[in-house]
Amino acid sequence: MRYFSLIAALLLIQSAIIGQKPRARDLGIPFNGIPGRYNAITDVKGVEVGYSTIISGQGKNSRGKGPVRTGVTAILPRGRNNNPVFANWYSLNGNGEMTGTTWITESGFLETPIMITNTNSVGVVRDAVLKWFVQTGWYKEDFWYTYPVVAETYDGFLNDIYGFHVKESHAFEALDGAKSGPVKEGNVGGGTGMMCLGFKGGTGTASRVVKIKDSTYTVGVLVQSNFGSKRNLTIAGVPIGKELKDTLNYEFKAAPSYRQEGDGSIIVVVATDAPLLPHQLKRVAARVPIGIGIAGGRGENGSGDIFIAFSTANPSAFQRENFTRLDEMPNDIINPLFDATVEAVEEAIINAMVAAETMEGINGNKAYGLPHKSVIDLLKKYNRIK
Numbered sequence: 001m002r003y004f005s006l007i008a009a010l011l012l013i014q015s016a017i018i019g020q021k022p023r024a025r026d027l028g029i030p031f032n033g034i035p036g037r038y039n040a041i042t043d044v045k046g047v048e049v050g051y052s053t054i055i056s057g058q059g060k061n062s063r064g065k066g067p068v069r070t071g072v073t074a075i076l077p078r079g080r081n082n083n084p085v086f087a088n089w090y091s092l093n094g095n096g097e098m099t100g101t102t103w104i105t106e107s108g109f110l111e112t113p114i115m116i117t118n119t120n121s122v123g124v125v126r127d128a129v130l131k132w133f134v135q136t137g138w139y140k141e142d143f144w145y146t147y148p149v150v151a152e153t154y155d156g157f158l159n160d161i162y163g164f165h166v167k168e169s170h171a172f173e174a175l176d177g178a179k180s181g182p183v184k185e186g187n188v189g190g191g192t193g194m195m196c197l198g199f200k201g202g203t204g205t206a207s208r209v210v211k212i213k214d215s216t217y218t219v220g221v222l223v224q225s226n227f228g229s230k231r232n233l234t235i236a237g238v239p240i241g242k243e244l245k246d247t248l249n250y251e252f253k254a255a256p257s258y259r260q261e262g263d264g265s266i267i268v269v270v271a272t273d274a275p276l277l278p279h280q281l282k283r284v285a286a287r288v289p290i291g292i293g294i295a296g297g298r299g300e301n302g303s304g305d306i307f308i309a310f311s312t313a314n315p316s317a318f319q320r321e322n323f324t325r326l327d328e329m330p331n332d333i334i335n336p337l338f339d340a341t342v343e344a345v346e347e348a349i350i351n352a353m354v355a356a357e358t359m360e361g362i363n364g365n366k367a368y369g370l371p372h373k374s375v376i377d378l379l380k381k382y383n384r385i386k
Contacts, residue, residue: 006264020182021355024347027372028385029354030236036207039351040183041075041220043207044271046312049222050074051177051189051203052170061160061254061362069159069361070166072125072204073116074174075222075269076280077310080233082138084109084318087310090285092292096265096304097122108278109172109318110310113175116190116224116267117152118159121166126150128171151306153226153265155193157252160360170224183222186355191224193361195250195264195350197296198230198241200367204352208340212333217274219284219340223348227303229263229271232296235350238382240298248368263302266292268345274337275313275327285309287338291345308339 037044233241
């Protein structure tokens with residue numbers, strides 16, 4: 001156990017060096033599976049992530065002025081390289097939005113970046129992506145059509161969501177700032193004003209490396225977590241939510257009467273370099289709810305739980321006129337990728353909560369950050385760590 005504690009300490013030092021907030025493993029929380037170098041979606045070669053985080057004002061809400069607690073997240077499957085990837089999507093509960101999915105189902109390809117923001121800003125972000133394509137010359141043809149993929153979760157309990165503070169420039173900032181390497185977590189990008197499983201939520205990421213026959217593949221996940229009931233929060237098998245049920249509860253000075261515990265949403269993006277075809281990527285996306293369920297999600301009626309998976313393999317797959325040859329993984333050896341997806345989703349959710357800090361938003365509404373020491377003490381109480 002001394003070795004385990006030493007590893008946790010080294011991880012904490014590494015996070016400090018690269019400017020990241022503490023992560024779940026830094027606290028000693030145990031997870032199954034082997035993570036990649038950054039334990040992030042960017043461990044899949046070529047994937048880049050960018051943010052625009054908008055925080056201003058405090059106190060009583062004045063529509064159009066704030067307080068503002070929101071943002072935009074951009075995920076570029078092949079960075080600035082416009083080369084569509086095989087993709088597919090899946091929904092656990094559809095009380096949410098992800099644009100562009102009908103063409104992904106029909107064509108099997110994801111042709112655009114994936115954007116995540118708040119519920120009321122899907123339209124402006126979608127339009128901004130189109131303008132960004134024009135300005136950057138994303139498409140080389142004179143005439144083209146495309147359907148940007150923009151997903152959302154609701155941040156209206158902390159953010160002046162009806163003030164429409166996300167602008168075209170914020171989408172540009174997220175796209176232009178996208179990069180590989182370590183990924184910021186918690187109160188950043190589209191996850192800025194989100195809440196999760198009774199505490200502050202937001203953006204989280206994780207990855208897994210698996211060996212199948214003679215090849216090594218990576219599965220990376222990014223989540224925007226804004227879902228779930230506190231009573232169901234489970235970390236490393238420990239009922240953290242039940243243990244902390246009487247502490248650090250959400251403070252709503254003004255909240256709609258129709259709000260029910262568990263309302264919210266989660267968007268999950270799964271990337272892999274394994275050679276999967278669209279029907280197999282749908283199978284991968286369909287395993288995402290298992291990871292959510294382990295952490296405590298139940299797909300409540302008021303939750304939008306929508307997931308997309310893509311593969312960066314087969315770089316010559318997208319052709320307009322020419323035939324091409326593809327690599328495909330046999331279904332009979334795909335199980336390690338399912339395991340990796342479940343494990344990475346669970347850890348990404350907990351990473352989002354560990355990194356998220358207490359936030360006060362409109363009208364003094366407040367979501368508390370996950371109390372690190374209390375979690376560690378409970379893991380010790382249940383003999384999950386020493």
